[in-house]
Amino acid sequence: MTETLHGPVHRTRPTSSADPFSAELLADPHEFHEALREAGEVVHLERYDVDAMGRYDTVHAALTDWQSFESSAGVGISDFRREPPWRPPSLLLEADPPHHDAPRAVLQKILGPRALRALEPQWRADAAALVDEVLARGTEFDAVTELAEAFPLRVFPDAVGLRQEGREHLLPYGDHLFNTFGPENFLVQHGAPSLPEHAGWVNEQCARDALAPTGFGADIWAATDRGDITEAQAPLMVRSLLSAGVDTTIHALGAILAAFARTPEAWAALRSNPALARVAFDEAIRLESPVQTFFRTTTRDVEIDGVRIPEGRKILMFLGSANRDPRRWSDPGRFDLHRDPSGHVGFGMGIHQCVGQHVARLEAVALLTALAARVETIEPAGTPTRHLNNTLRAWETLPVRLTPDR
Amino acid sequence: MPNDSPRSPVSADPAAASPVDRLVVAARRVVADQVVELELQRPDAGRLPDWTPGAHLDLMLPNGLTRLYSLLGDPRDASSYRIAVQREEHGDGGSRFVHDRLEVGDMVGFGGPRNNFRLVPATSYAFVAGGIGITPILPMLRAATVLGIDWRLLYLGRSPGALAYLAELAGHGDRVQLHCSGSSGARADIDAWIAESPSDAKVYACGPAGLLDAVVRAGANRRAGWVRVERFTATASGPARATPFALEIAGTDRTLIVEPGTTVVETLRIAGFDVLTSCARGVCGTCETEVLAGEPDHRDALLDDAERARGNCFFPCVSRSRSDRLVIAL
Numbered sequence: 001m002t003e004t005l006h007g008p009v010h011r012t013r014p015t016s017s018a019d020p021f022s023a024e025l026l027a028d029p030h031e032f033h034e035a036l037r038e039a040g041e042v043v044h045l046e047r048y049d050v051d052a053m054g055r056y057d058t059v060h061a062a063l064t065d066w067q068s069f070e071s072s073a074g075v076g077i078s079d080f081r082r083e084p085p086w087r088p089p090s091l092l093l094e095a096d097p098p099h100h101d102a103p104r105a106v107l108q109k110i111l112g113p114r115a116l117r118a119l120e121p122q123w124r125a126d127a128a129a130l131v132d133e134v135l136a137r138g139t140e141f142d143a144v145t146e147l148a149e150a151f152p153l154r155v156f157p158d159a160v161g162l163r164q165e166g167r168e169h170l171l172p173y174g175d176h177l178f179n180t181f182g183p184e185n186f187l188v189q190h191g192a193p194s195l196p197e198h199a200g201w202v203n204e205q206c207a208r209d210a211l212a213p214t215g216f217g218a219d220i221w222a223a224t225d226r227g228d229i230t231e232a233q234a235p236l237m238v239r240s241l242l243s244a245g246v247d248t249t250i251h252a253l254g255a256i257l258a259a260f261a262r263t264p265e266a267w268a269a270l271r272s273n274p275a276l277a278r279v280a281f282d283e284a285i286r287l288e289s290p291v292q293t294f295f296r297t298t299t300r301d302v303e304i305d306g307v308r309i310p311e312g313r314k315i316l317m318f319l320g321s322a323n324r325d326p327r328r329w330s331d332p333g334r335f336d337l338h339r340d341p342s343g344h345v346g347f348g349m350g351i352h353q354c355v356g357q358h359v360a361r362l363e364a365v366a367l368l369t370a371l372a373a374r375v376e377t378i379e380p381a382g383t384p385t386r387h388l389n390n391t392l393r394a395w396e397t398l399p400v401r402l403t404p405d406r
Numbered sequence: 407m408p409n410d411s412p413r414s415p416v417s418a419d420p421a422a423a424s425p426v427d428r429l430v431v432a433a434r435r436v437v438a439d440q441v442v443e444l445e446l447q448r449p450d451a452g453r454l455p456d457w458t459p460g461a462h463l464d465l466m467l468p469n470g471l472t473r474l475y476s477l478l479g480d481p482r483d484a485s486s487y488r489i490a491v492q493r494e495e496h497g498d499g500g501s502r503f504v505h506d507r508l509e510v511g512d513m514v515g516f517g518g519p520r521n522n523f524r525l526v527p528a529t530s531y532a533f534v535a536g537g538i539g540i541t542p543i544l545p546m547l548r549a550a551t552v553l554g555i556d557w558r559l560l561y562l563g564r565s566p567g568a569l570a571y572l573a574e575l576a577g578h579g580d581r582v583q584l585h586c587s588g589s590s591g592a593r594a595d596i597d598a599w600i601a602e603s604p605s606d607a608k609v610y611a612c613g614p615a616g617l618l619d620a621v622v623r624a625g626a627n628r629r630a631g632w633v634r635v636e637r638f639t640a641t642a643s644g645p646a647r648a649t650p651f652a653l654e655i656a657g658t659d660r661t662l663i664v665e666p667g668t669t670v671v672e673t674l675r676i677a678g679f680d681v682l683t684s685c686a687r688g689v690c691g692t693c694e695t696e697v698l699a700g701e702p703d704h705r706d707a708l709l710d711d712a713e714r715a716r717g718n719c720f721f722p723c724v725s726r727s728r729s730d731r732l733v734i735a736l
């Protein structure tokens with residue numbers, strides 16, 4: 001990306017006075033994303049003095065070029081070189097090679113497709129049981145609480161090996177964490193007072209003796225016995241699962257349920273071919289990008305489209321915009337099961353690409369196939385409302401009406 | 407890392423087997439007696455797959471041989487790989503081919519990089535390198551330095567002239583101990599050197615089998631996982647193929663022909679099958695596919711040797727088939 005120069009060298013970059021972290025743009029970012037993409041490959045956001053990328057190619061290149069765009073200065077707006085992070089930085093998300101190498105290798109194995117195969121039968125059975133329970137209670141309900149939240153909360157904490165008490169801390173912790181990647185706005189201020197109790201519980205669960213003897217948590221600790229990571233690293237790696245693995249998946253499931261409710265022909269297609277569930281889930285992630293943004297920091301002067309960005313600048317990558325860039329996707333606003341969503345950046349790309357993506361896909365496939373087996377139609381039963389978060393795109397409520405098979 | 411295990415050559419050019427995994431020899435230089443270093447790049451000088459210290463490349467030579475070579479450069483350099491090849495006079499010809507025939511501008515095929523010899527965190531490291539076994543150790547030394555973890559290196563060879571990269575190592579002062587059996591006639595005292603290393607140090611060794619055995623013996627009283635050696639096991643699989651193969655999709659009556667020059671994923675998509683990929687480089691694992699019959703030609707960066715040997719899954723974004731027929735479940 002830095003090698004290929006287009007246009008005159010050292011142009012000044014376009015600027016925007018928009019606030020992508022305002023309630024208005026968080027609720028409806030698409031027009032702003034389009035303006036961003038149209039303005040250029042890099043746009044200066046005056047309000048925060050950061051450089052933003054909205055086009056697919058540019059975002060993809062920045063994600064993969066970890067040498068020029070580092071994560072260890074924080075993947076939120078805060079620059080760890082200038083202000084200390086509010087919690088000990090993540091050993092994965094907020095680390096560069098070589099520090100990133102060992103924790104990544106360990107988690108990749110624990111959360112890899114082959115390791116997950118052992119969980120699959122149980123998760124499918126859990127999904128079928130959940131769908132039965134929900135339908136037994138009624139056919140009109142809020143799909144956020146009854147399905148999108150209920151399923152991950154049923155399977156994921158068990159898979160990690162968390163105890164029952166206190167699991168209610170998971171959602172507010174994750175929600176606040178993802179808010180803190182943005183500026184200290186109304187969302188961060190709202191969550192800050194209750195943070196200590198949530199963070200306290202989360203940190204306690206990361207200890208070896210707080211975790212069940214089997215599960216992802218135990219697997220992480222077992223890696224310390226082999227010397228693959230240190231005992232000091234293990235709790236922070238368990239914390240990564242609790243931070244990054246709950247809200248993201250819930251919002252992704254909300255995204256796909258909303259997409260199916262809006263697109264009855266897609267639901268019919270899934271019903272007739274449940275094997276479409278995998279592609280459908282990634283298409284929903286492309287369309288909605290549950291993780292909308294992450295930041296990087298430049299490690300050197302880089303040149304993009306003739307614009308020189310100095311070393312040490314915060315770069316805001318709009319994954320959600322890249323995933324709807326018409327330069328890359330035709331009719332990008334459409335939920336289209338015939339599209340090949342491969343290459344979307346909803347899970348990121350490169351060395352930090354979501355290490356939990358196979359977990360999320362397995363959860364989604366289990367829930368969707370269970371639903372497809374019992375539910376003929378899904379339709380909206382009211383106007384859904386947005387849940388605002390500085391990083392995540394989410395539904396607060398998603399009223400749906402299902403027609404079960406007779 | 408030398409690996410002149412016996413393998414029969416194939417007729418056509420396996421480097422041409424797939425469009426995505428070809429490298430051009432961008433530079434070559436002699437770095438010690440009988441050791442040449444190659445710098446490999448994409449033909450378009452584009453970004454190469456990421457790797458970590460200890461990783462190796464599966465290199466498919468134009469003469470049909472597949473060889474494993476440790477990457478010795480800097481993972482921060484995304485546009486070139488560096489490997490070093492020692493001439494093995496009595497090998498089966500892989501290293502002789504590299505030394506005598508491979509020239510700047512020639513193309514080679516590659517798979518990976520894969521890492522079976524990962525650098526794991528430690529309170530300190532004790533590295534032992536024998537001859538060309540220095541190659542995976544070099545990036546480890548740089549990583550350890552960046553991580554701020556203390557290390558020492560014992561570097562053994564026949565003669566000073568046989569030891570590559572001495573200039574690079576010179577800057578590290580007495581952290582590096584050289585030992586040449588030729589000059590003094592004396593064998594290095596591996597037991598003593600390992601015993602001198604802190605008891606919780608992680609020990610890494612790469613080199614000839616005899617040296618590795620000595621290191622393992624010397625470290626026998628250390629915790630399992632605290633002593634790690636890279637053995638160049640000769641994989642017994644046949645040569646990479648450069649001819650089309652049949653891809654059977656279980657549960658359907660479809661058999662597709664995968665031509666050299668197209669990937670399995672492309673072939674499947676053209677035939678109307680949905681295969682979800684993400685990185686398209688054998689790194690992320692999204693396209694993992696079950697293999698029911700046939701022998702996959704693994705080019706991914708994910709499976710370790712044991713998983714490869716099992717042969718029951720592969721990554722069709724980069725991997726192919728060694729057998730005439732490969733049966734997969736989608």
Ligand code: HEM
Binds near residue numbers: 071075246249360
């Ligand atoms: C659909 C649900 C999910 C989405 C959309 C998502 C999205 C992402 C994205 C965009 C990144 C890249 C961050 C960056 O480049 O800076 C990432 C990284 C990560 N994700 Fe996910 N994620 C999901 C589910 C999960 C789950 C279920 C887990 C845990 C089991 C998880 C754990 C992680 C971790 C630990 C990282 C950091 C990886 C690294 O830096 O090497 N995620 N995720």
